[in-house]
Amino acid sequence: MPEFDPRSYAYPSRRNVVYARKAMACTSIPQGAQIGLDVMKAGGNAVDAAVAMAAAMPLLEPTSNGLGSDCFALVWVEAEKKLYGLNASGVAPAALSAALVRELGHQTMPQAGWIPTMVPGAPAGWAELNRRFGTKPLPQLFAPAISAAREGVPVQVNLEPMWEEDARRIAATLDRSSAASDVYKRQIVAFSRATGGYFCEDDFRNYKPEWVEPISTDYKGYTVCEIPPNGHGITVLMALNLLKGLKLSDQKDCADTYHKILESIKLAFADTRTYVADPRYMRTRVEDLLSEEYAARRRALISEQALTPEAGDPSCGGTIYLCTADPQGNMVSFIQSNYTTFGAGVAIPGTGISLQNRGANFSLDEGSDNCLAGGKRSYHTIIP
Numbered sequence: 001m002p003e004f005d006p007r008s009y010a011y012p013s014r015r016n017v018v019y020a021r022k023a024m025a026c027t028s029i030p031q032g033a034q035i036g037l038d039v040m041k042a043g044g045n046a047v048d049a050a051v052a053m054a055a056a057m058p059l060l061e062p063t064s065n066g067l068g069s070d071c072f073a074l075v076w077v078e079a080e081k082k083l084y085g086l087n088a089s090g091v092a093p094a095a096l097s098a099a100l101v102r103e104l105g106h107q108t109m110p111q112a113g114w115i116p117t118m119v120p121g122a123p124a125g126w127a128e129l130n131r132r133f134g135t136k137p138l139p140q141l142f143a144p145a146i147s148a149a150r151e152g153v154p155v156q157v158n159l160e161p162m163w164e165e166d167a168r169r170i171a172a173t174l175d176r177s178s179a180a181s182d183v184y185k186r187q188i189v190a191f192s193r194a195t196g197g198y199f200c201e202d203d204f205r206n207y208k209p210e211w212v213e214p215i216s217t218d219y220k221g222y223t224v225c226e227i228p229p230n231g232h233g234i235t236v237l238m239a240l241n242l243l244k245g246l247k248l249s250d251q252k253d254c255a256d257t258y259h260k261i262l263e264s265i266k267l268a269f270a271d272t273r274t275y276v277a278d279p280r281y282m283r284t285r286v287e288d289l290l291s292e293e294y295a296a297r298r299r300a301l302i303s304e305q306a307l308t309p310e311a312g313d314p315s316c317g318g319t320i321y322l323c324t325a326d327p328q329g330n331m332v333s334f335i336q337s338n339y340t341t342f343g344a345g346v347a348i349p350g351t352g353i354s355l356q357n358r359g360a361n362f363s364l365d366e367g368s369d370n371c372l373a374g375g376k377r378s379y380h381t382i383i384p
Contacts, residue, residue, distance in 0.1 A: 027322035046326040056145040063162035068355035078329030088125025088209035090118035093198035094374035114197035116359035233383035238268035241295035274311035277370035278377040288314040
């Protein structure tokens with residue numbers, strides 16, 4: 001792999017490159033990064049640090065993620081020289097269907113209320129990461145979040161407007177003691193039944209995160225890795241497949257280069273929105289979407305004029321991010337999301353659980369691979 005030299009790019013970052021001899025932890029809130037560093041200083045690995053940070057971020061940045069979130073992770077295990085993928089996105093309640101939502105008078109999926117809520121995948125994702133690759137017990141990893149909740153944390157300047165915007169829609173508190181237990185599941189189901197929701201015990205009993213094989217493409221000497229569908233990381237790979245066959249100028253502020261990049265992304269998104277869904281329901285193969293032959297056909301559509309993109313036919317040919325690295329060379333790329341700020345606007349009383357509204361991405365079109373069905377994962381927009 002070529003050595004990265006920021007001076008060689010037309011738009012080098014104005015930030016200084018940060019180097020560390022032993023470990024690093026990064027996220028949007030400084031206290032979150034400090035938690036990760038403290039875990040690794042105490043002997044934990046990159047996965048321990050990522051789990052501790054993920055458990056604290058619902059308190060530190062509740063406008064973007066929470067105990068009712070989904071998450072995805074890419075984990076590099078240095079000893080095995082292997083990249084692992086974890087899909088901890090939730091599924092729709094078994095009682096929900098596209099027909100039911102249409103009967104309730106909706107032409108498209110709503111973004112608020114019980115209908116777009118799904119089984120939260122994040123807490124189960126933390127537990128699964130810890131089970132497979134962690135070295136510290138979960139109570140120890142949750143301790144920094146518990147301490148922060150008891151002592152209080154400053155509200156970041158950029159979060160204040162989001163708090164104000166959603167203040168009338170939802171009020172949330174945090175009770176970390178039940179974050180990884182069955183208690184919070186029973187509370188969600190009970191509140192759902194009492195207020196017109198669709199969850200039952202089996203929705204949670206039958207749910208578990210899924211280990212997946214990352215997908216990738218090569219671009220100018222780099223291997224770019226993503227989580228496979230139902231996430232739209234494949235959009236990045238498809239756009240890169242188009243771009244690597246196009247001539248891009250080295251000239252700064254080149255309109256032709258901007259045009260080609262935008263057109264490639266537009267075409268990739270058009271395919272993604274049409275074909276990406278829960279992989280159990282996808283009729284289009286990932287390998288077809290990423291094939292060189294399909295990329296060539298889509299690339300040929302790019303001319304000097306901007307186009308209104310439509311999906312091709314490959315069959316014929318409110319979010320937080322964190323990352324960690326430890327002294328042993330293990331690395332984690334992790335993303336966790338409510339979808340829109342506080343999610344569905346549904347908070348479970350007496351807890352810190354604000355439910356995500358990722359189900360808003362479902363289609364109500366019975367002919368779509370992404371049509372709403374009970375126990376199904378929706379098209380997902382967050383990518384590690």
